[in-house]
Amino acid sequence: xxxxxxxxxxxxxxxxxxxxxxxxxxxxxxxxxxxxxxxxxxxxxxxxxxxxxxxxxxxxxxxxxxxxxxxxxxxxxxxxxxxxxxxxxxxxxxxxxxxxxxxxxxx
Amino acid sequence: xxxxxxxxxxxxxxxxxxxxxxxxxxxxxxxxxxxxxxxxxxxxxxxxxxxxxxxxxxxxxxxxxxxxxxxxxxxxxxxxxxxxxxxxxxxxxxxxxxxxxxxxxxxxxxxxxxxxxxxxxxxxxxxxxxxxxxxxxxxxxxxxxxxxxxxxxxxxxxxxxxxxxxxxxxxxxxxxxxxxxxxxxxxxxxxxxxxxxxxxxxxxxxxxxxxxxxxxxxxxxxxxxxxxxxxxxxxxxxxxxxxxxxxxxxxxxxxxxxxxxxxxxxxxxxxxxxxxxxxxxxxxxxxxxxxxxxxxxxxxxxxxxxxxxxxxxxxxxxxxxxxxxxxxxxxxxxxxxxxxxxxxxxxxxxxxxxxxxxxxxxxxxxxxxxxxxxxxxxxxxxxxxxxxxxxxxxxxxxxxxx
Ligand SMILES: Cc1cc2nc3c(=O)[nH]c(=O)nc-3n(C[C@H](O)[C@H](O)[C@H](O)COP(=O)(O)OP(=O)(O)OC[C@H]3O[C@@H](n4cnc5c(N)ncnc54)[C@H](O)[C@@H]3O)c2cc1C
Ligand code: FES
Numbered sequence: 001x002x003x004x005x006x007x008x009x010x011x012x013x014x015x016x017x018x019x020x021x022x023x024x025x026x027x028x029x030x031x032x033x034x035x036x037x038x039x040x041x042x043x044x045x046x047x048x049x050x051x052x053x054x055x056x057x058x059x060x061x062x063x064x065x066x067x068x069x070x071x072x073x074x075x076x077x078x079x080x081x082x083x084x085x086x087x088x089x090x091x092x093x094x095x096x097x098x099x100x101x102x103x104x105x106x107x
Numbered sequence: 108x109x110x111x112x113x114x115x116x117x118x119x120x121x122x123x124x125x126x127x128x129x130x131x132x133x134x135x136x137x138x139x140x141x142x143x144x145x146x147x148x149x150x151x152x153x154x155x156x157x158x159x160x161x162x163x164x165x166x167x168x169x170x171x172x173x174x175x176x177x178x179x180x181x182x183x184x185x186x187x188x189x190x191x192x193x194x195x196x197x198x199x200x201x202x203x204x205x206x207x208x209x210x211x212x213x214x215x216x217x218x219x220x221x222x223x224x225x226x227x228x229x230x231x232x233x234x235x236x237x238x239x240x241x242x243x244x245x246x247x248x249x250x251x252x253x254x255x256x257x258x259x260x261x262x263x264x265x266x267x268x269x270x271x272x273x274x275x276x277x278x279x280x281x282x283x284x285x286x287x288x289x290x291x292x293x294x295x296x297x298x299x300x301x302x303x304x305x306x307x308x309x310x311x312x313x314x315x316x317x318x319x320x321x322x323x324x325x326x327x328x329x330x331x332x333x334x335x336x337x338x339x340x341x342x343x344x345x346x347x348x349x350x351x352x353x354x355x356x357x358x359x360x361x362x363x364x365x366x367x368x369x370x371x372x373x374x375x376x377x378x379x380x381x382x383x384x385x386x387x388x389x390x391x392x393x394x395x396x397x398x399x400x401x402x403x404x405x406x407x408x409x410x411x412x413x414x415x416x417x418x419x420x421x422x423x424x425x426x427x428x429x430x431x432x433x434x435x436x437x438x439x440x441x442x443x444x445x446x447x448x449x450x451x452x453x454x455x456x457x458x459x460x461x462x463x464x465x466x467x468x469x470x471x472x473x474x475x476x477x478x479x480x481x482x483x484x485x486x487x488x489x490x491x492x493x494x495x496x497x498x499x500x501x502x503x504x505x506x507x508x509x
Binding site for chain 1 (some may be wrong): 148150151165168170173176177254398399424426428433435473474475476479480483504
């Protein structure tokens with residue numbers, strides 16, 4: 001279980017407990033948090049689960065693989081350092097306190 | 108006030124209901140689904156879920172509390188038997204439910220094999236619902252023989268799962284090649300090889316004469332007269348849109364429930380979206396069977412039910428997972444006259460469909476980069492010089508600048 005903060009583009013914050021083993025995307029989906037669309041349901045096929053992670057977290061997360069890298073490159077206004085696909089981020093105790101920011105829109 | 112009633116609690120129904128709330132609609136919403144499960148995703152059914160890699164609670168589209176919080180009344184395990192358009196009601200079992208506006212998101216039904224060729228034998232399955240998968244899952248034991256009828260995406264995905272789990276898989280395709288209806292020969296060749304490398308036996312130009320067995324299937328006679336043994340059979344030979352309810356209610360049908368560009372059917376109080384709906388596209392009319400279409404079209408219909416007057420512009424995309432290959436498709440390849448091949452790194456490759464110099468679509472295998480660029484180009488109506496596409500050294504990203 002990890003407490004994760006999702007910040008909508010307008011600044012609205014949602015703090016939720018996400019069980020281990022789920023993805024950060026699924027945590028948003030299960031709690032009805034707007035701003036993460038996840039059209040492909042986590043198949044790494046749509047890039048509509050894109051977020052910017054809090055700068056303090058960039059180095060703590062496992063690195064992006066080539067597929068995520070390529071999908072992100074064409075997401076809406078990606079940030080070379082902070083952008084991630086939330087369906088690639090598995091929740092574990094190590095993610096306690098993670099904070100992610102939603103982009104203005106998902107492609 | 109009857110509020111909004113949605114028939115079909117699948118991908119499109121769920122998106123429609125959720126979007127109505129996001130847009131601020133606060134009237135009553137009732138969603139009726141004949142399946143027992145709350146709205147879930149179908150793609151994992153023939154992929155991760157069948158493989159046992161994705162648990163049940165992860166395939167639901169929303170958490171169980173979400174629908175309650177959003178005040179969407181879910182009626183599950185309840186089939187709508189009739190629509191009375193004059194009284195503006197739908198009938199479910201003994202109940203009559205009134206509506207102000209009705210949305211039909213009834214999806215599609217898989218083709219089944221006729222009983223005359225053994226379609227009603229035990230051990231013969233189709234792949235559409237969670238219940239279908241739960242019924243067939245115990246059959247997937249290493250060493251058993253699986254026969255797949257139909258070489259489309261569903262059949263090939265099921266074949267990949269079977270082979271991964273150690274089954275002896277044979278796939279028959281009546282057409283000269285797998286994926287005949289949906290993809291270019293290049294893509295067929297690519298996937299034939301992938302399956303071959305993993306031990307799936309693919310027999311093209313081979314139809315099914317009949318299944319054999321007493322009560323339960325035990326074999327099949329193929330169109331070439333040969334007989335093969337099998338422990339169970341999966342039939343993936345296409346779907347038909349679920350239009351019966353609409354048809355009986357007298358709504359116009361044209362390869363699906365006919366809608367205008369706003370998603371409205373021939374009755375102004377009734378709308379349709381997803382697999383079941385056919386809508387205007389370019390000079391004609393199409394129906395799309397994909398998650399992307401179900402979501403986008405349902406969201407446009409939700410807005411239009413609230414008066415937005417927004418035309419639906421389809422941006423077709425699709426994906427498929429087989430073994431370690433991720434296929435991503437953008438655009439519609441109908442009417443293509445040539446294929447431009449773009450080699451990627453390692454085993455990555457993409458096939459670009461052109462009509463003359465117009466880019467129509469692409470199939471990208473393990474090449475998210477090519478897919479994302481191609482998708483953007485197609486959506487922007489841009490057609491790059493095929494020579495650039497074919498040159499693996501050329502960077503495609505600058506093409507996106509108009
Ligand atoms: C195994 C499988 C794998 C797939 N893989 C992919 C993929 O990788 N990528 C992709 O883009 N697409 C994929 N698809 C297609 C995609 O799942 C569908 O296009 C999408 O689900 C369509 O959504 P829908 O809401 O129109 O229909 P559905 O999701 O089928 O929902 C319709 C619902 O309506 C219900 N219903 C029908 N009639 C009634 C009635 N009278 N009363 C009450 N309820 C009724 C049905 O039972 C059903 O639950 C796949 C489909 C399947 C079956
Ligand atoms: S949910 Fe589609 S890429 Fe993450």
